[in-house]
Amino acid sequence: MKMSYIENSQRAYFELIKEYEQVVFSEEVNQKNIAMMLDNIQCFWLEKKEILKIELENITSKKECFILSGAIYLDVDDYEHYIFKSLGDVHIISDPLLKLENFFRVPISRFNRESIEIFRRAFHDVLKILSEHLNLFYILPIKIIAISDEKEHLELLEEFLLKFINSILSEDFKTFDNFFEKYSTYDEIEENMSSFFKTSLTFCDSNDNGLPLKEKIEGYISATPIMISIINNKSEAEKFILVIQNWITQIIDILVISLNTNITPYIRFKPTFHYLTIVMYTFLEDKYFRNMIEKTIVFYILSKTVNKDNLVDIEFSKFVNITRETNFLNIFIDDMRKNKIDIFKTGVEKVGSIIEDKFCSVLKIGE
Secondary structure, three states: OOOHHHHHHHHHHHHHHHOOHHHHOOOOOOHHHHHHHHHHHHHHHHHHHHHHHHHHHHHHOOOOEEEEEOOOOOOHHHOHHHHHOOOOOEEEEEOHHHHOHHHHOOOHHHOOOHHHHHHHHHHHHHHHHHHHOEOOEEEEOHHHHHOOOHHHHHHHHHHHHHHHHHHHHOOOOOOHHHHHHHOOOHHHHHHOOOHHHHHHOOOOOOOOOOOOHHHHHHHHHHHOHHHHHHHOOOOHHHHHHHHHHHHHHHHHHHHHHHHHHOOEEEEOOHHHHHHHHHHHHHOOOOHHHHHHHHHHHHHHHHHHHOOHHHHOOOOHHHHHHHHHHOOHHHHHHHHHHHOOOOOOOOOHHHHHHHHHHHHHHHHOOOO
């Protein structure tokens, strides 16, 4: 299938950002020159938005497309491209540099230089993909393509966040102001939580389920330096909302973009996946979302089942050929149907066993 406009955009994008490489990795790099660079990147993609959208709609209607979700960049240096390339036909990464834009659009007094280091890592990853794996992965401005009305989209995210807060606390707040009128501390919030949410709310990739809410929130903030400037001088209740917002709106954003583009999310981080499992039951009656979330769960299980250290012994071009010739996703789903495995109820271990049997044996890894 031809993807001429998308493929041409990849080469052109590489040429554009290659010009900034020296500046990005220089001692002189700062908030201002990265913001100017992001202006040019925005213009680059906006000029191509409509034609890319048309071509992408054509591709997603015929191919199994996955998008990296819940992560800023892929991380080729850590061989994450092997796992991402394991399932599906087309693999898309929403432009990691645009994902970081908000951190460079703040007043200079609130700017955190840690943002520059994260930007450099993302920039390095994008360059590596475009130079070494051109057209095996596609860097695209997915949010620009998927969201036509940003204001309406933000209102939708806020509405769902408030519903989630109400469900946690068994409240019926109409606005966030109502929440702040009643709650000000972590202890007050935790006291009104159901036991399910006390254990279910988690914010780090490690297991923090048994910790008090205060330790969970503050631990997450401490482990995420880029959050420090955002929560500066905030009350405990405000910190709670900001951290919850970070996870819940991320999941709803992922689901809305998936619906608007017909691209299935690939989620690899435990907290992001965990929040998907918390909110997904709201969507499972819808056939599209049910099928999409099922594939997302299968891909997550694969990412936790397969040891990528074994995959890297296979030359990447050979690995790509194997996954192209062997539709592992269909094999897994067919086996689940044959064994009547409902992944939304039980069967995670059984799916892991299917993956070990059907994936690892074909690739001759983990033996």
